[in-house]
Amino acid sequence: MKKLIAVFGLALLLPVAASAVEPDEILADPALEARARGISRQLRCVVCQNQDIDSSNAGVARDLRLLVRERLEAGDTDEQVIAFVTARYGDFVLLKPPFKPETYVLWFAPPALALLALAAGAAVVAGNRKRRRQAALDPEDDARVARIIEDYKREPQS
Amino acid sequence: MVRLLALIPLLIAIVFGAFFLWGLNPDRDPSELPSVLISQPAPAFDLPPVPGAGVPGLAQEDLADNDGAVVVNVFASWCVPCRAEHAVLTRFVDEEGVRLFGINYKDQPEDAVAWLENLGNPYERIGSDLDGRAGIEWGISGVPETFIVGSDGTVLFRYVGPVVGDEAVEEFGIALAQARAVPLQGEGS
Known part of the structure; x- marks a missing residue:
């Protein structure tokens, strides 16, 4: 029974896990890739608003995903990557609004x-x-x- | 005191009413995004020319030291509204002597050249942004987008979408006239 519930629970999670990341975007380093996914989920797609770039198929979203991975490979911290994108697109790209006056x-x-x-x-x-x-x-x-x-x-x- | 309290519902209704009035205004575009570039220097980018287009490429330096405000237009041959906008931009260049620079966004050079041969080339310089990285630097969300850059390389105005139709052309024309009316300014102004 417990197993059945677990399987059912996992099945419910499946659709959430769907993302637009294409195979050629994925980084070889799983740790970096995981960080990239985490950052992508915090960034809003500027075309299809209210969708994060991790799950958006828009061209700009793909470009931003690649950019996030490029910055990570260049050695940026998560905060630096997010600051880099915010400097170009404004606070609007953050799905969670920052805390400031x-x-x-x-x-x-x-x-x-x-x-x-x-x-x-x-x-x-x-x-x-x-x-x-x-x-x-x-x-x-x-x-x-x-x-x-x-x-x-x-x-x-x- | 108690009588004054009776006015509170009216006050709340007025506040809500004002909010709805603002929210329901048909001229308000809720998907319009504020640009972080306004009043900032044009972003760093350096684009090669489009092979065969016959005009040089475009870089940040080309925007930094001009005699007056210039226009930077992001376009692509695959972008249908750009075709309509092309006529408007050409008219600005021909009739008002506007200096127009182009960023050819994610476009195959041969397609871009064919497009320009077909419609004419109003652009003084065109940078080829094949992978869209310069587009990200400019914070664009799609094509076309048009920027007015001041003589010192400061971004003054951004128009998202095609500058087509009386309202858009008027809005853009006013912004452009204002930008061009500003005389040459020294540092720090």
């Missing part, structure tokens, strides 16, 4: 909005509770209500 709104807006929503929710709930407490009867009315209930219990209606 221009993108603070992007990074901080979701948690800030979530906090705002929580605060608003808490305020509404607190307001409701307060109103309910204020709506409570005074002791005199409470006593009357208790008496009525007692009377009702003593002589139940048929």
Whole structure:
């Protein structure tokens, strides 16, 4: 059973593994190739936007894949390769936007909005509770209500 | 105070409305990318001439020291819109004396030569970018793309896609007129 689940899980992963890397692009050094694949998955294809260059068949994507491998073979670190591409195509090519003053709104807006929503929710709930407490009867009315209930219990209606 | 709070929904609606107004503007092209090259020096590249085209190749140095703004056009014979754009660029060269340089992007030299013989060659220089590496240096995403480079080699303007049609030609013409109106500038200006 466990094996079956494992096989099923692997089968689900298969389509994800599909990529546009052609055999002639692949580097002889598996370690370098793995790094190239990792970098490619972080870079956006500028033609078919929202696809990384690793899975895009566009001509420019192929050129960029070759460029990434060329830089790696020249001895660049991953960061240097990404900086090289960013210098030519801008932050837009990064699928994960960088963290810097221009993108603070992007990074901080979701948690800030979530906090705002929580605060608003808490305020509404607190307001409701307060109103309910204020709506409570005074002791005199409470006593009357208790008496009525007692009377009702003593002589139940048929 | 409580009365003022009642205005909050209206305020939110206005903010959203302004955002939608901006987002739904038909003139806005959401796929348009900002170019990192604007106000930067033209990238380093050195392209050989297209064999048989009869004009020299193109390199970064050719853009660095000109008498005025020049136009760099990325084109290819296999690119259909380039054919339409060719007429527009030729008119700029013939009628306004624009200096036009070409980057022949991923094109077979013989195809490029045939294309130029057929349509005419408005280009002063043409660099042959067979493997598209110079294209990457320029940050292009496709062909055609057209750049206006200032006399000191600074990239001033980028047009993605063919400069074809009244709107595009007008936009490009205005940018070009502005670039050419700038007198020769010294270092650091």
